[in-house]
Amino acid sequence: MEMLNSIKKTVGGEGKPTQVATEKKMEATMEAKPVANKIKLGHVHLSGCTGCLVSTADNNLGFIKILDNYADLVYSLTLADVRHVPEMDVALVEGSVCIQDHESVEEIRETREKAKIVVALGSCACYGNITRFSRGGQHNQPQHESFLPIGDLIDVDVYIPGCPPSPELIRNVAVMAYLLLEGDEDQKALAGKYLKPLMDLAKRGTSACFCDLMTEVINQGLCMGCGTCAAACPVRAITHEFGKPQGERDLCIKCGSCYGACPRSFFNFEVIDEFEDISEIIAEALK
């Protein structure tokens, strides 16, 4: 509580010690000079659909705010003219990797070398998602048949599961990554706690399916029938029969959202109990 209160005082427009001076100056020289201590953010596009980037942009003015105050977008083929993967603090990687496509394999390897924090953005990068069903045989690269989530080729630090990923989660991770790299001790501690379950998901593995609810929740005696999994599923593959999940597994696109959203997959009390304060801190940072 104490810690959260002190963070609330220091995040956001008003009292942030590291930035208060620069921000005053900024008002006069808005476009002329970048804010000091912004982190370098990149968007790396592999075998994805760009929907993850659209979700990022769907933070609307929140996205602009992040780019104004907290992060420089140093790489994004969709939005900027930088041709080669540069050094990045945080790489948001969307899509899986076609292992028969040499350049894709090179790009993911290079991303790991050049980025401090690699984030698998969206379910294709985390879990393969729809590309799990790829099996080649289509013009004009019929041999492009094998796709793997990025975690099967490089170490991944953070997962943002979802197909599409929620804009709010991408925003939270961006703000927390900034606090982790540029914040004071309390802010770093908060960011570390916030990101932990998303880092744990990255350590847990690269496969996802409705079946996770069976093997990791129901079979483990943990399901209490809350219904969250059904709300999260993007293809309505989940209904509840007598209060328990029923999966239409041929509808499931293997995105991993249901397990991620389930309150009995991870439930970190030390963060979620503070929902009121943490929501305020994030809102304050984007004001």
Next chain:
Amino acid sequence: MREMTADPYLGKYITCVSARSTDKEILKKAQDGGIATALMVYALEEGIIDGTIVAGEGDRPWEPRPIVAMSREDILKARGTKYSISPQIAWLKEATRSFGLDKVGVTGVCCQMQAVRKAQLYPINMRDVPGKVALTVGLFCMENFPYKSLQTIVEDHAAQSLGSVKKMEITKGKFWVHTERGNVSTVPLKATHKYEQPGCHVCLDYVSSLADISTGSVGSPDGWSTVFIRTKKGNEVWSKAVAAGMFETKPIEDVKPGLELLTKLAKEKIDKNRKTLEERRNFGVNKALRDPYA
């Protein structure tokens, strides 16, 4: 505004009172003081919410079905405790889609409040949800039962036909079944334990600590509810509703059995379930069952 209390068993709260709704029609079929119903009706009428998820009537007698209620009439349909699983959160995202709601209300038990807060802080395929949850009212909950369990308890142990039941209640160590024609049967709670939903045995919350406002029966006399006002949002809504004459209230300190009994039961639940979690660590031989809180 009073100082925030942070109790290891009752969660964080601003105030706790004993209360009941002043709306006679609501009280007619309410489980206790009609707090859950009255708050959502008030919030709807005041524009604090434009719809709310409640446990409506399902296909079978006493089987709840979550619905998105957008009228007083529909909210009233959810009065009374159904001691069976109602997957409330299944409608959380849809409420912001085809229902077109901007300010969503959610009622439910403790684990469902937890689900809402997790979705707000870690929205995984839950776009728009974090910003559109407007008011949550959580119920106290010791445990819940799958539908077949409820059927067994009522039809076999209490020997009543589900279709004839007017009200069910767990209190004073017994499961009470009241019928429409005035009969009352009881089942000792001991006999019901084996029918509990297993997932409830790792639950570490009794009084819906993560709701904006939480309410239950323990601690207050029959017909009254024990109410915790927890968040800024909850405090704002509660203060306005009390000022508008929606509730009768008494300080919880003036009420018997009050917080003493409530704390005792909360402690029992949490201690017992912590022990279950502990045992799961050595469930096999050098093999543990998964711990969602680790």
